[in-house]
Amino acid sequence: MTASAYAAHLAQLNVATLRFPLDDPRMAPFVGMLDTVNAAADNAPGFVWRLVEDGAADATALRPAGEDVIVNLTVWETQEALWGFTYRSAHLDVMRRRREWFQRHVEAHLVLWWVPAGHLPTTGEALERLADLRAHGPSARAFTFASAYSAQEAGLAPRPAADVRTAPAGLG
Numbered sequence: 001m002t003a004s005a006y007a008a009h010l011a012q013l014n015v016a017t018l019r020f021p022l023d024d025p026r027m028a029p030f031v032g033m034l035d036t037v038n039a040a041a042d043n044a045p046g047f048v049w050r051l052v053e054d055g056a057a058d059a060t061a062l063r064p065a066g067e068d069v070i071v072n073l074t075v076w077e078t079q080e081a082l083w084g085f086t087y088r089s090a091h092l093d094v095m096r097r098r099r100e101w102f103q104r105h106v107e108a109h110l111v112l113w114w115v116p117a118g119h120l121p122t123t124g125e126a127l128e129r130l131a132d133l134r135a136h137g138p139s140a141r142a143f144t145f146a147s148a149y150s151a152q153e154a155g156l157a158p159r160p161a162a163d164v165r166t167a168p169a170g171l172g
Contacts, residue, residue: 009117016098019100113141
């Protein structure tokens with residue numbers, strides 16, 4: 001886990017229902033991108049942590065949401081850092097092709113929430129936040145990029161008190 005000057009970090013879960021098993025040849029392009037995308041995440045500014053299966057490089061074998069559902073659970077210093085990785089990195093190539101590999105979700109498939117710095121969310125916690133978003137809509141407890149809440153609105157200070165005075169305008 002990366003050290004951080006922030007008192008709160010942004011946790012993110014997204015779930016994807018597979019169209020085919022991961023070992024199906026139609027999934028080969030996706031599987032082939034995993035190492036590149038995971039390395040991009042690991043080296044992205046503001047990256048803190050991502051869920052991986054013990055002894056593996058990723059979490060694709062973990063199936064806490066169902067046998068045909070893969071999960072991606074990460075923690076980032078800020079919403080801006082996650083947005084930058086999601087939409088301005090190799091990850092965007094996967095997103096552009098997602099309909100080839102994943103079924104379209106009718107319900108929310110992405111949830112964001114704030115955690116105290118140093119806290120690593122469990123898949124159970126993450127799935128509960130997704131269920132909360134699906135049942136009650138966006139709130140400071142569970143939200144999306146389009147309906148974001150600040151760490152302060154979630155009851156967590158965005159930075160340690162000593163850093164707030166020195167933060168550039170609009171970032172504190």
